Amino acid sequence: MDVAYDGADFSGWAVQPDRRTVAGVLGDALRTLYGVDLEPGLTVAGRTDAGVHATGQVCHLDLPHSELPDRMSRRLNGVLPGDLRVTAVSAAPADFDARFAATFRRYEYRVTDAPFGAMPLRRRDTLAWPRPLELDRLNAGAALLVGEHDYAAFCRHKENATTIREITRLDWRRDSDGILVATVQADAFCQAMVRSLVGAMLFAGDGRRDPRWVGELLSMRSRSSEVTVAPAHGLALVAVGYPDPADFAGQATKTRRLRVLSPTEPQL
Known part of the structure; x- marks a missing residue:
């Protein structure tokens, strides 16, 4: 299932007792x-x-039985709330795994540095930054973060979990409406990583930090207290990539392996 949601009124994806979550609401619809x-x-x-x-x-x-994908999508959206939509349903091979078969996740983060803040209709998905931001400084910091590195400085600690990731794309653009949009793509992300990356780059973008400082954070092996986690509402998961169906099983096996830096990996 391809899924879209406005996360403002959800306590994240995962089911939690006594909290409204995406998986909880979608799961209730499927049970119904x-x-x-x-x-x-x-x-x-x-x-x-x-x-x-x-x-x-x-x-x-x-599912214990099959149903035409279009019919399933229509039925689900008929009972789901307006801030959660199933945009597509398709049958998948038995070895497909939405998590481990994925080759990349792509996020976007929206920021406005307009003196009046975010436009009213975009206030739920756009961060209002109180200082002017320079696109060149944002991209200078972003360029230093691309590649395979240990992103411990940007990740919340999780026991026995690796913080090594490979970012294949990280850049900023300013759209015609003046909104700054960061696009970041990687094989996977650890918790709060994207928002921490954005938080660091914003401090470089408004001149309070040199862009080189962003790259220097990669030398740290634990979470940095200097990195501010950007608010959640500016962030959206916009795409997930998968290999050819014949490679689903192989990709899942590869993803499950523990990441380690190669001996030639440069340390900044």
């Missing part, structure tokens, strides 16, 4: 329509945090 037992639950490409949006989320589950 199909009576399915969702243990161990929906498998999702990326667990978004509270307040984070998505236009290109992907999840999968096994």
Whole structure:
């Protein structure tokens, strides 16, 4: 299932007791329509945090019977709330895994440096930054973060989890309406990583930090107290990539392996 949602009123993707979550609301709709037992639950490409949006989320589950994808999509959207949509449904091979078969996740972060803040209709998905931002400074900092590195300075600590990731794209643009948009793509992200990257780059963009400082953070092996985590509402998961169906199983095996830096990996 391809899924889109306005994350403002959700406590993230994952099911939590007594909290409204994307997986919880979608799971309730599936139980209502199909009576399915969702243990161990929906498998999702990326667990978004509270307040984070998505236009290109992907999840999968096994159903005990088949139904035409278009009919399933219409039925689900008929019972789902307006801030959560199933945009497409398709049958998948048995070895497809929405999480481990993914080759990349792509996020966008929207920021305005307009003196009046965010436009009223975009206030839920655009961060209002109180200082002018320079596009060249933002991109100078972004360029230093591309590649395979240990991003420990930008990640929340998680026991026995690696913080090594490979960012294949990180850049900023200023759209015609003046909004600054950061696009970041990687094989995977650790918790709060994208928002931490954005927080660091914004300090370089408004002149309070030299862009080189952003790259120097990669030398740290634990979370940096100097990095401010940008608010959740500016962030959206916009795309998830997958290989050819014949490579689903191989990609899943590759993803499950623990990442380690190669001996030639430069340390900044």
